[in-house]
Amino acid sequence: MMRATPLGRLRDTALPWLLPAAILLGWQAAVSSGLVSSRFMPAPLDVVRAGWEAGRTGELWTNLGVSTLRALAGFVVGGGIGFALGLANGLSRLSERLTDTSVQMVRNVPHLSLIPLVILWFGIGEEAKLFLVALGVFFPIYANTLHGIRSVDPGLVEMGRVYGMSRAELFTRVVLPGALPSIFVGLRYALGIMWLTLIVAETISASSGLGYMAIQAREFMLVDVVVLAILIYAALGKLADALTRQLERACLAWNPAYRSA
């Protein structure tokens, strides 16, 4: 095992970034030397310059803000409904018999295939994006919440009953914490799907946002802006993942699998 010396810690933090850094350097070298035409692939420095430019004019921040707001709104709506229905179906047989078959049927429709229909319904306004993101986020949250509740140790539930817990206590102290690891898995899936859906929707039909910025850049052959947009997606995805990890670590500290090393 590595000791926790300052040097060891530095190596630990630096190690995951080694490969991306090498790729960046290779990329810069390939474009600068003329090996790759900058018309197809801008050099990293050009991308940075494009980012600086877009940031200076405020275009980048406006689009980033618009996209983030859409993503969060869709996430809250879809995730909220998915979580509530997952809880309901996990706790009530009746509710599950009533809705689960339908949910499973809808789940098998790729939600992005609904884009033409959604555009017909909502045009290219905010509703269309909200609807698609919410739909995409709904399923992983629903399925994992349901699974989490189902997989709570029945022995613990029996213990709670025998020890006189009320139904509400049983839920908050036994069922929900027991389902939490699975709910977090759903959350991470959902965050991935959230960005994916939003970017696709914005690329196809939007008048603002990151996806729109990228597709506009393509019109004007601004390949550096296109790459910039792609890199921002990567950063946003990573950011969402890191936040979830932090949340997991805080909420699941009892679980040896999640304890920070």
Place this chain on the structure above:
Amino acid sequence: MLLDAVRRETLTDPGAELRIADAPAAPARSRPLSPVPAPRGIAVTASDLRKSFDGNAVIAGLDLYLPAGGFTAVVGRSGCGKSTLLRLILGLEAPTGGRIALEGPEAGPRRSEPPKRIMFQEPRLLPWARVVDNVAVGLSGHGSRAERRERALAALAEVGLPDKAGQWPATLSGGQRQRVALARALVSRPGLLALDEPLGALDALTRIGMQDLIERIWLSQGFTALLVTHDVAEAVALADRILVVEAGRIALDLRVDVPRPRRRGDPDLAHLEGRILDHLLGAPQGA
């Protein structure tokens, strides 16, 4: 009796008051007669108890009386219905027929706090609650938060784990987890403690330590203990009465009169253990 008669006589006497005041016997009567605290256990009566699952009779017309404060062990082969019997007594299962009555100081008026507790084969601790909070589960929301914590800490000290209060259950050993489960069962001062093979998963030495702990706490608290086990040696070491259950009925009802503390390997205990094992294994009964 005699004292009563004397007192009644003196009360009828006009000058009685003075004499009562200095009668040495009167105040002595109001004090407990022995240094052992009065039994606060629950007595259990089961009559013609029946339980069947899908038409299979698991308990087939069983009559049983457990006096308050006794330590009874139920042994039998697996599938004989001993765990079902325990679950019926605790009200975890509803009987198919017959009835169970619990009577004790706390069994009647205060229905809100069930005076019976169970210790399962597995510790069944909440992995997401600290050890002290797991113990406080046994108080099921009674009293203030600080009060519950204080009682939980006291119960932890009683089972010898005062320094583990702030830990997660995952960091404890199997024996320590089962001790936390014992503290959780005892923290509400139950009148009836049911033990459903609670030591089955522990190694031999930890087991003996736990048996001593359970015996010590039972002696000091005076609850009614009901131990279900398939380890005859454990039953013989702990109980003052052993019931052998076969095919849903009590096949053998034995008193264990060996005084405590009992020494492991005591010949009387070994003899008794042999007798029960012979019975269980179907060999002709000796002695």
